[in-house]
Structure formats: structure tokens, C-alpha cells
Amino acid sequence: MSRKKLLWVLLVLFTAFVLAACTAGEDAGEEPDDADTDTAEEAEGEEGGEDAAAEETPDLDGKTLYINNGQEPTSLDPSIGFDQVSWDPLNNLMEGLTRLDENSEAAEGVAESWDISEDGLTYTFHLREDANWSNGDPVVAEDFVFAWKHMLDPDTASAAAFLAYYIEGGEEYNSGEGSADDVNVTAIDDKTLEVVLIQPTGFFLDLLTNPAFFPINHQVAEETPDWHAEADTFVANGPYMLDSWDHDSEMIFAKNPEYWDADAVNLDYVHFSMVNDSNTQYQMFQTGELDTASVPPELSDELIDGDNVFIGEYGGLEFFRFNLTEEPFQNKKIRQAFSYAINRDDIAEYVVKQGVEPAYGFVSPGFTAPDGNDFREENGDLVAFDPERAQELLAEGMKEEGYDELPPIVLSFNTSDTIQAIAEAMQNMLSENLGVEVTLENQEWNVFAEAQQNLELQFSRSSFINDYADPVNFLESFVSDSYMNRTGFESEEYDELIQKGKSETDEEQRYEYLYEAERMLAEEMIAMPIRYYNVVVLEADGVEGILRHPVGYFDLKYADKTE
Amino acid sequence: MLKYIFKRLLIMIVTLWVIITLTFVLMVNIPGSPFNTDQSSNATVQANLEAHYNLDQPYYIQYLLYIKSIVTFEFGPSIKQPNQTVNDLLSRGFPISFELGIITIALAVVSGVLIGIIAALRHNGFLDYLTMGIAVLGISIPNFILATILIQQLAVNLEIFPAATWRSPAHMVLPILALATGPMAIIARLTRSTMLEVLTQDYIKMAKAKGLSPWKVIFKHALRNALMPVVTIMGTLFAGILTGTFVIEQIFAIPGMGRYFVESINQRDYPVIMGTTVFYSAFLIIMLFLVDIVYGILDPRIKMHQKGGRSR
Numbered sequence: 001m002s003r004k005k006l007l008w009v010l011l012v013l014f015t016a017f018v019l020a021a022c023t024a025g026e027d028a029g030e031e032p033d034d035a036d037t038d039t040a041e042e043a044e045g046e047e048g049g050e051d052a053a054a055e056e057t058p059d060l061d062g063k064t065l066y067i068n069n070g071q072e073p074t075s076l077d078p079s080i081g082f083d084q085v086s087w088d089p090l091n092n093l094m095e096g097l098t099r100l101d102e103n104s105e106a107a108e109g110v111a112e113s114w115d116i117s118e119d120g121l122t123y124t125f126h127l128r129e130d131a132n133w134s135n136g137d138p139v140v141a142e143d144f145v146f147a148w149k150h151m152l153d154p155d156t157a158s159a160a161a162f163l164a165y166y167i168e169g170g171e172e173y174n175s176g177e178g179s180a181d182d183v184n185v186t187a188i189d190d191k192t193l194e195v196v197l198i199q200p201t202g203f204f205l206d207l208l209t210n211p212a213f214f215p216i217n218h219q220v221a222e223e224t225p226d227w228h229a230e231a232d233t234f235v236a237n238g239p240y241m242l243d244s245w246d247h248d249s250e251m252i253f254a255k256n257p258e259y260w261d262a263d264a265v266n267l268d269y270v271h272f273s274m275v276n277d278s279n280t281q282y283q284m285f286q287t288g289e290l291d292t293a294s295v296p297p298e299l300s301d302e303l304i305d306g307d308n309v310f311i312g313e314y315g316g317l318e319f320f321r322f323n324l325t326e327e328p329f330q331n332k333k334i335r336q337a338f339s340y341a342i343n344r345d346d347i348a349e350y351v352v353k354q355g356v357e358p359a360y361g362f363v364s365p366g367f368t369a370p371d372g373n374d375f376r377e378e379n380g381d382l383v384a385f386d387p388e389r390a391q392e393l394l395a396e397g398m399k400e401e402g403y404d405e406l407p408p409i410v411l412s413f414n415t416s417d418t419i420q421a422i423a424e425a426m427q428n429m430l431s432e433n434l435g436v437e438v439t440l441e442n443q444e445w446n447v448f449a450e451a452q453q454n455l456e457l458q459f460s461r462s463s464f465i466n467d468y469a470d471p472v473n474f475l476e477s478f479v480s481d482s483y484m485n486r487t488g489f490e491s492e493e494y495d496e497l498i499q500k501g502k503s504e505t506d507e508e509q510r511y512e513y514l515y516e517a518e519r520m521l522a523e524e525m526i527a528m529p530i531r532y533y534n535v536v537v538l539e540a541d542g543v544e545g546i547l548r549h550p551v552g553y554f555d556l557k558y559a560d561k562t563e
Numbered sequence: 564m565l566k567y568i569f570k571r572l573l574i575m576i577v578t579l580w581v582i583i584t585l586t587f588v589l590m591v592n593i594p595g596s597p598f599n600t601d602q603s604s605n606a607t608v609q610a611n612l613e614a615h616y617n618l619d620q621p622y623y624i625q626y627l628l629y630i631k632s633i634v635t636f637e638f639g640p641s642i643k644q645p646n647q648t649v650n651d652l653l654s655r656g657f658p659i660s661f662e663l664g665i666i667t668i669a670l671a672v673v674s675g676v677l678i679g680i681i682a683a684l685r686h687n688g689f690l691d692y693l694t695m696g697i698a699v700l701g702i703s704i705p706n707f708i709l710a711t712i713l714i715q716q717l718a719v720n721l722e723i724f725p726a727a728t729w730r731s732p733a734h735m736v737l738p739i740l741a742l743a744t745g746p747m748a749i750i751a752r753l754t755r756s757t758m759l760e761v762l763t764q765d766y767i768k769m770a771k772a773k774g775l776s777p778w779k780v781i782f783k784h785a786l787r788n789a790l791m792p793v794v795t796i797m798g799t800l801f802a803g804i805l806t807g808t809f810v811i812e813q814i815f816a817i818p819g820m821g822r823y824f825v826e827s828i829n830q831r832d833y834p835v836i837m838g839t840t841v842f843y844s845a846f847l848i849i850m851l852f853l854v855d856i857v858y859g860i861l862d863p864r865i866k867m868h869q870k871g872g873r874s875r
Contacts, residue, residue, distance in 0.1 A: 075646050083602065157615030159598070162605040175607045229646040247647065247655060248818035249729065275727055275816035279711060283726045286719045446595025446831055453599070463601050473603070483605040 060252065062268025065543065065561050066291045068281050069272045072248045077228040078214040079151035082159040084465075084553075089272065090211040091553040092253060093236040097125050097144070097193070098208045102558075104469065104549045105368070106205040110139055110215065110237065110260075111193075120200030120505045127191040132258040133217050134241040141187030146218035149173075149180045160212035163467065166204060168196045199503035202510050203470035210468050211553070239265045239557040248274060266545070266560040282538075291540045291561065297418060300353040308538050311355045313366040313550040315466030316533035317474065319359070320411075320426075322526055324488035326458045327407045333397030334406075335525040338459075339383050340390035341433040342426060348531045351425045352418060355536060359529035360384065362518055363471040366550035370507040375471050379515045382522035383529060387433035394434055409438040412452075413461035414445040422530065423461065452486050462486070462527070469551040472501050475517050478526065489526040571855075575848045582844045583633060583837070587626055590836055597642040597831040616642055616833075629837055638838040643830050649838035652823055657842070659729060660812070660819035664805035667739050671746040671800075676793065678747070679754025680781065686759060694751065701748030707810045710741035714814075729817045738815045742808060746800055750793055757789040787861065794861065798854035802847040 073089050075081040081090060099109035111125040131139040148167070151158045152174045165171040167185060172178025184196035197204065207213065217235045220227050227233040231245040239261070240253035253270040256262065273289075275281040278296040285293035295303050303309065322329040322338075329335055344358035357365070360381035367375040398406065411427065413419045423440050430436045438459070443451065452460050466473050477484035479495045497517040504510035521527070535548050542562045547555040598604070598612045613619045617628060632638050638649030678698070682691045714737060718726040724736050761767065762785055770780045809821040824843065827835035 072644060074644060077646070080645055083600075154611045155615065157611045159600070159602070159604060159608055159612065161611070162603070162608050171607070174611065226646070246818075247651075273728060273816065274818070276822075277727075277814050277816065280714065280727045280814055280816060283714050283719050284728075287722065287726050289726060289728075444595075444829070446599055446829065447593070449599035449601075450594045450596065465602060467603050477603070483609070484603055 060269040060271065063266065063561055064269040064271055065267050065556065065559060066271045066273070066289065068275050068284075068290055068293065069251070070281075071274050071276050073251075075228065076234065076242075078147060078211045078216065079156055079158040079160060082212065087211050087553040089251065089253075090214065092238055092240050092270070092556045093234075093242060094211065094214040094238040095131075095259075096208050096211070096214045097127075098205050100209050100469075100547070100549050100551070100555065102547060104366070104547075104551070106209050106469070109209075114205075120202075121197050123195045123197070123204065124188070125193040125195075127193065128260050129191065130260045131237065132260070133220075134236045134256050134258050135217070135220070136258060137217055137219060137235070138190065139215055139217075139237050140190040141193035142190070143215035143218050144193050144213075145185050145187050146221065147214060147216035148185055149183055150216060150221075151212055152183060153180065158212070160210070160467075163207060163210060163212050166197050166199070166201045166207070168198050170198075200505045201502060202504070202507050203468060203472065206469045206551075209551075240270060243269070250274065261557070265557060267556065270556055270559075285538055285540070288540070291543050292546070293538045295354060295536050295538060297354070303538065304353070304355050304536070306538075308540065310535075310537045310539055310548065312535045312537075312548045313364065314533040314535045315364050315366060315469065315473075315550040316464055317359055317362060317364055318422075318461075318463045318530045318533065319362070320528045320530065321452070321457075321460050321462050321487050322528070323455055323458050323460070324526060325455055328397070328401060328403065328409075329458065331397045331401050332524060333393045333400065335528075337390045337392075337394035337397060337434060338430065338436075339525050339528045340386045340393065341436075342429050342528065342530070343385045343433075344383075344530060345385070346429075347422055347425050351421050352531055354534070356534050357532045359531050362521055362527075362529050363474055363514075364466075364532040364550070367469060367471050369511045375511070375514075378511075379518055382519060383525075390434050394436070406436060409436065409459060410441050410457075411438045411459050411461075412441045412443060412448065412457045414448040415442045419461055455486065455488055463533075465533070466551045469549075471511075471514050471518070472498065475501065475514060475521070478521060487526045489524065491520075491524070494520055494524075571852055575852065578848055579841070579844055583630070583841060584626075586837065586840045587629055590833060591622055591625070593831070595831050597833065599831075618833075632834070633837070633841055639834050641827075641832055641835050643827075643832045643835070649834050652835065653820065653838060653842055656818060656820035656823055659817060660808075660821060661805050663735070663738060663742065663811075663817065663819060664801075664808075666735065667743045667804055668746070668801060670739060671743045671750060672793075672797075674743075675747040675750025676754050676786075676790070678751040679789075680758060680786070682751065682755040683758035683762065684781075691755075695755065698748040698751045701744045702752075704744070706741050706745055706808075707814060709744055710737070710811060710814045713737045713741055727815045729815070729819075734815075738811050738817060741814075742804065742811050746804070749796070753792050753796070754789060757792050758785060761785045761789045791858075791862065794854060794857055798850040799847070802843070802850045805846070 069085055069088060071085050073081055073086040074083055075086055076090060076093070078090055078094065081087065095109045097109055097111040097114075098106040101107035110127055110131045112128045113126045115124045116122070125141075127139060127141060133139060148164055150156055151161055152164050152170050154174055154176050161174045165174070167183060169178050169182035169184050173180055173183050186194050188194050201207070215237060217227070217237075220233070220235050224233050227235065231242045234242040234245075236242060236256055237259070239256060239259050241256040243252040243254040245251045251272040253272070255265050255268055259265065273281075273284070275284060278294060281290060281293050282296050282299065284290045295309070322335050324330055344360065348356050348358040360383050361376055361379060362382070363375050363379070365374055365376040369375050369378050371378075411423055413423050420442060423442075427438050427440055430438055448457075448460070451457050452462070464474055464477065476482065476498050478487065478489055479485070479498050480490040480492075494517060497513050497520065501510055501513040501517055504513060537548070539546070543559070544562070545558040545560045547558065549555065596613075596618070597616075598609055610619070617625060620628075636650070640646075640648050641652060644652070678694050682694045685691045714726050717723050717737060725734050728734055767780060767785055770784050809825040811817070812819045812821040820839065823835055824839045826832075827839060
């Protein structure tokens with residue numbers, strides 16, 4: 001009898017505790033919630049009222065776009081943040097001399113015009129009179145000089161510095177052989193900047209859209225070297241400014257009234273979350289906590305054909321490298337045979353999914369040649385799926401090398417579900433179409449990258465993402481002394497083609513060299529293209545005007561959110 | 564007692580030094596570098612980066628630099644987030660992980676012990692089977708699956724709680740539930756089995772025979788002994804949960820310490836690896852020390868100044 005009573009008491013106690021734990025939690029931090037409720041209705045009015053989730057987003061008084069940056073930006077110092085997670089915020093907080101326009105081409109940014117000398121070496125930029133920093137200072141030529149020398153300073157240890165080697169004296173300063181004074185970039189006056197390059201560079205204006213070339217307010221930076229680390233000290237010269245930054249958690253951008261084109265900016269605020277889990281960010285999109293989201297790989301089949309899906313090109317390639325210093329891949333025909341045995345359509349459609357395009361060339365679609373055509377279309381398909389040809393080539397190659405049977409082949413890749421699936425598909429195709437059995441080996445990414453760099457892997461997976469919008473960015477990887485080569489490929493002919501493809505002043509001729517270089521890559525088959533990257537984004541109803549450039553960063557300058 | 568504590572402190576410092584050294588040896592031996600990237604790069608840039616973080620120095624210099632950074636508790640900047648020092652990361656991440664952890668533990672311990680007692684009192688009854696059935700589920704369902712289910716049901720479908728991030732108390736409910744279920748189940752099962760053992764002992768019969776109320780018998784006499792194994796696992800449980808749980812923090816986008824702990828290793832962010840390892844180890848060592856002290860209080864038979872090692 002009394003025992004039963006005790007049991008009941010315990011049960012009640014337990015329930016009470018669980019409830020208490022929940023409510024105690026709710027009391028704990030009441031203030032932020034309170035402050036929010038006033039503005040909740042106005043800001044989220046279009047959501048249709050009683051949406052629980054709507055109240056949970058931090059409400060900002062005005063038109064606010066909620067997006068996800070995935071993680072904390074590496075750095076908002078333009079010289080240091082050399083990756084996607086830094087570029088996306090930076091491209092909206094700041095602006096370089098040029099800015100990518102609606103067609104993803106370099107157009108006027110802080111510079112309203114420029115003159116290029118006849119030899120293609122000297123660029124003179126005229127800065128806008130009304131270009132200002134968010135603290136009211138004018139954007140002056142000295143800000144660019146300061147920023148670029150900061151990037152090239154070996155003590156800064158900027159991962160982007162090699163992009164500025166096109167500037168005279170840049171490489172010397174960065175490698176410690178020259179000094180800052182030798183870098184040939186000068187502020188003629190407050191609003192005129194002159195740069196001298198080592199050789200004509202047809203894509204220099206494209207290069208300047210990369211955040212690495214953004215200006216730094218030199219007065220602020222001299223006073224506060226860590227100006228970029230916190231929202232209080234951050235000065236912006238782009239469409240938005242940094243309103244608040246809760247590290248590893250969220251960033252709030254506000255419209256920058258000092259921006260020269262502020263009238264074109266529609267949003268009052270942009271709220272960046274930092275949610276790294278692909279399922280979670282999709283669930284937050286479903287609850288309305290985010291306005292845009294990526295498609296989780298598992299849900300690709302379900303979501304990819306939906307109404308709110310934006311699919312765009314993205315400059316980059318997934319490919320597999322042959323190691324020319326290891327048997328049997330010193331033989332060109334054997335390499336070609338492997339390439340002919342792979343059905344890229346199937347890999348793109350059934351393995352990777354997400355609406356990606358199979359790669360029949362190296363340079364991804366989206367780069368416009370001088371004649372207005374796409375580089376990819378112009379140079380056509382350079383590789384193909386042809387099992388018969390593959391078998392012929394393999395037989396010929398084996399004969400040339402005197403093989404009775406192929407040496408064992410190991411296909412290496414970094415650990416990842418999608419990549420594993422691609423590798424398995426390739427293993428299958430090679431076995432079926434070529435009769436070659438390859439062994440799969442996966443390694444943790446960093447271990448893998450190191451081994452690939454040291455040419456320790458025989459046949460390995462790679463990916464490339466463009467830094468700037470020119471085909472040479474990828475093609476240059478395979479010149480003999482490139483850090484990015486990683487295949488053991490050395491060819492003077494190729495090196496020369498790339499050299500011309502960088503420095504030729506006649507743009508059409510320059511593209512001819514690049515076409516030829518790409519054809520040579522395919523003929524030599526030192527790397528096997530598999531598929532191009534793309535960008536797939538879910539956008540909530542009413543979200544529009546986000547520019548998603550094929551070279552990396554998105555632009556929220558014209559973004560809008562309507563009902 | 565003081566002598567014992569002093570001795571323990573000394574052992575703790577030596578342990579910590581061994582951990583630091585081992586971590587360093589392992590760290591320099593895993594292949595890879597923090598600057599490996601799929602992005603374009605070149606040799607000069609890589610050399611500048613290595614020089615900037617002293618990675619071009621011989622190992623003994625690097626080791627001395629690490630020891631120095633630990634002694635002064637200035638771990639220096641993170642390599643992957645150069646704006647932030649490791650101290651920043653720890654002082655920002657730990658309070659959040661701690662907040663999440665302490666609520667989780669409170670919930671897990673109190674409800675776990677209560678469920679355990681209920682089950683023991685109802686031995687082989689319906690409530691026993693029910694609670695233990697749930698406990699088995701709680702142990703066997705990994706918390707990341709539970710987390711996803713909770714988000715899908717309570718946030719997306721029913722829209723009761725927000726899906727993720729760490730902003731208001733409402734944001735805390737789901738991660739805490741997901742995190743607490745496992746430890747709660749473990750504690751409940753442990754409590755139940757020890758409770759069953761204790762309840763059959765003579766001194767309990769004696770206590771009942773004295774005419775004590777069931778309350779007193781359970782809470783004053785039985786529970787005190789039944790809790791010993793629970794206290795034993797508390798030390799590790801505490802340190803583990805309080806210093807952050809990578810998976811849960813990842814799923815709910817909680818800016819705690821757990822992710823630094825795991826990601827720093829993947830990224831070869833050496834200063835962060837050192838900082839988090841030292842912090843976690845120190846925390847764990849202190850927790851185990853405290854558990855030993857609590858033992859002494861709960862069970863006076865365990866003497867602090869006992870000679871020789873006592874196995875735990």
C-alpha cells in the first residue's frame with residue numbers, strides 16, 4: 001500500500017522534473033526573446049503569422065534575407081580569406097576595382113573607367129569620386145596600394161599572393177627577394193591608380209574581381225591591424241557593411257549607405273547563419289529559418305526538379321590524375337584507354353546526381369571567348385566513351401610496353417560517400433569495358449593530398465575550383481614546374497602554349513593558344529575529366545536577384561525579397 | 564588529506580605533460596599539412612605560410628614553443644581561422660558546450676536515477692519492463708539519429724521548436740533531449756541493477772524492521788549505496804559531455820567546443836589540436852579527481868590517506 005504510494009510520488013516527481021528542466025531552460029535567457037517579440041510581426045508578417053519558427057529567427061527591423069554561410073569565414077582580411085566561405089561574405093561587404101556584372105563579366109566597380117597602355121602592360125584606373133568606406137572615408141588609390149602590398153608581404157603569409165605575381169615586382173617581394181617599394185603599383189593621386197604588369201594579361205580585369213584584390217582602408221588598418229576581426233572595427237566599401245558578427249554563430253550585414261550605388265540595394269539586412277550540416281540547413285529552410293539552402297545529397301532525386309530550385313554553372317572540374325612516373329601510366333595509349341572506358345553520362349546522372357553535367361573537356365562551360373561563344377562549345381568534346389576503342393588502345397599500349405598483363409592498379413581517393421560511389425562506378429566500368437581490375441583505396445583527405453602532391457599515388461581523384469574567370473586558371477595547373485601539376489607531366493610545348501595563352505595581347509589569338517593547350521591535355525590524357533561542378537540552390541518564394549557567378553562567389557547587391 | 568591532495572596534484576601535472584608530449588609526437592607524425600588545399604597555390608606561398616606558423620623550424624624548437632604556449636596559456640592564433648586565437652575559441656566555445664552539457668547532465672542524472680528507482684521498486688512489473696524497454700532503446704539509438712528524428716518531427720512537422728542554432732532557450736530543447744537520452748538510459752539501468760542488489764541486503768530489512776518510512780529506507784539507506792557505480796561513471800561522462808559533443812554540435816549548428824576538437828585534427832590546425840587536447844585532458848583529470856573526493860564523502864570506508872594504490 002505505502003509502497004504503491006511512494007511509486008506514484010516518484011512518478012510525479014520525475015514528470016515534474018522533466019517539465020522543470022524544460023521551463024527552467026526557457027527562463028534562463030529571457031531577454032533576447034523579449035526584445036524580439038516587438039518586431040516579430042512586422043518583419044515576418046509575410047510568413048502568415050503564427051509560424052513558430054518565424055519567431056525563432058533573430059528579427060531585424062526591415063527587409064531581411066536569411067542565408068547560410070556553412071561555417072565561420074576563415075578570415076575577412078581580403079588577403080587571408082582565400083576560400084568560398086570567406087569570398088561569399090567579402091564579395092558583398094567590399095568591392096574591388098572591377099565587379100562581376102549580371103553576365104558574370106568584369107565591369108566597373110570602384111573604378112569608373114580605366115586606360116590600358118598599348119603594350120598591354122600599364123593599367124591606369126580612375127576611381128569613383130563617390131566611392132566611400134562605411135566610416136565615411138573616401139576610397140582612395142592608396143587603399144589599393146596598401147592592400148596589394150599587404151597581400152604580397154611574405155610576413156602576411158597570404159594564400160592568395162600568387163595571384164598578384166602578374167604585377168611587376170610582386171613575385172620578388174613575396175619570395176623575399178625584393179622589397180615592397182619594388183612592387184609597381186602607385187597612387188598617382190587620391191583617385192588614380194597605376195599598375196604595371198610583367199606581361200600583357202588579358203584576364204587582369206577578371207582577376208581584380210577576386211576578393212584578394214579588394215582595397216583595405218589604410219588609415220584604419222594602420223591604426224588597428226586587426227580591423228577585420230570584429231564587426232566594431234570592420235570598414236566596408238561594398239553594398240553591405242558588417243553590422244554584427246557573433247563568431248562561429250552568425251553575421252548580420254546591413255545596407256551600406258555610403259556605397260556609391262546604394263540606391264540599387266534592396267535589402268536592409270542579410271543574416272548569415274553558420275550551419276554546416278546539410279540536412280539541418282535543409283530542415284531550417286523547411287521551417288522558414290533560412291531563405292536559401294542547398295540540396296542534401298540524399299534528397300537530390302526528390303528535390304532537383306522542384307519549382308524553387310536554381311541550377312547554375314560553377315567553374316570547376318572533378319577529374320582523376322594519372323601518375324606518369326608510375327607504371328603503366330607512362331604509356332599514353334594506356335591512359336587514353338582508361339579514359340575511353342569511362343561512361344561519364346552514367347556517372348553524372350546516376351551516381352553524382354544533383355543535375356551535374358558530365359565533362360567531355362577540361363574547362364567547364366561558362367567562359368565566354370572573344371567571339372561571344374562559350375569556350376567549351378568552341379573547343380568541343382575532347383574525350384569520349386568508346387569501349388571498343390578503349391580495348392584497342394589498351395592492347396596497343398601493352399604491346400608497346402611489352403606487358404603480358406597490366407601491373408596492379410590502385411585507384412585512390414579521399415574519404416567521402418559521393419566520391420566512393422564514383423570510384424566504385426569507375427572500378428565497374430574499367431572491369432566491364434576494359435577487363436582491367438583496379439583496387440580502390442581511400443584515405444583521409446589530408447593524408448591523401450600529401451601523397452598526391454608527392455606523386456605517391458598511381459591513379460587518384462582531384463578537383464579544381466576556379467579562382468578567376470579565365471580558362472587559363474585551370475590549364476596553367478599542368479605546366480612543368482607548377483605546384484598544382486601533381487602528375488609528373490612535363491612538356492615544353494605545353495609550357496609555351498600556356499605562356500602565350502597568358503601573355504598574348506590579341507584576345508582571339510590568346511584563346512587559340514588555350515584551345516590548343518586544352519586539346520593537347522586531352523591527347524596526352526594526363527588527367528581524366530569526369531564531371532563539371534554546378535551550383536544547386538533552393539530559394540524560398542519571393543527571393544530574387546541573387547547573382548550566382550560561375551567563379552565562386554555570389555552577389556547580393558541586387559537581391560530582393562518580396563511576397 | 565592535504566598530503567593526499569598534494570600528491571594527486573603532482574601526479575596530475577605529470578600526466579598532463581605526458582599527454583602533451585604524446586599529442587605532439589602524434590601530431591608531427593600524421594601526414595598532411597594545414598595548408599593542403601584543392602585550391603590553386605604555389606611553392607612560395609606555401610613556404611611563406613609554413614614560416615609564418617613556425618612549421619619550418621626543427622621539431623625540438625616547435626616542441627619548446629608548444630610547451631611555452633601551454634605554460635603561459637597563450638596558445639596563439641588558429642591556423643584555419645587566423646583572426647582568432649585558440650584562447651578565443653576556447654573561451655567562446657567552452658561556456659556554450661558547458662551550458663549544453665550541464666543541463667544535459669542534470670536531466671540525465673535526475674531522471675535516470677528516478678527511473679532506475681521506479682524500475683527497481685517495480686521489479687518484473689509492467690513499469691519495470693516499460694522503463695527498461697525505453698532505456699534499451701535510448702542506449703541503442705545513436706544520438707545523431709535521435710537528433711534528426713527530433714528535428715524532423717518537432718521542428719519541421721509540428722513546428723514546436725526551432726530546427727537548429729543556439730539563440731534562445733527554445734533552441735536548447737532539442738539538442739538537450741537528443742544528448743541526454745543516452746546517458747539517462749545508462750544511468751537508469753545502472754541504478755536499477757545496483758538498487759535491486761542493495762534492496763535485498765540485510766541492513767535494508769533491518770531498516771524496514773525498525774519501522775522507518777519507505778522514503779527514508781529508499782533515499783537515506785538504499786540509494787546512498789546504489790549510487791556508487793553511478794558516481795564512478797560520472798567523471799568521464801561529465802568531461803565528455805561538458806567539453807562538447809561534436810556530432811550534436813554539428814547537427815544543431817551549436818558554436819561549442821566539440822567541433823574544434825574534431826575539425827582541428829582533420830585540418831591539421833596544430834595550435835587548436837594542442838589547445839583543445841590540453842584543455843580536455845586537464846578537465847578530465849580534474850573530474851576524476853573530484854569523483855575520488857566524492858567517493859570519500861559517500862562511502863567513509865574509502866580512506867583518502869590510504870597507503871598504496873586503490874583500484875577504481
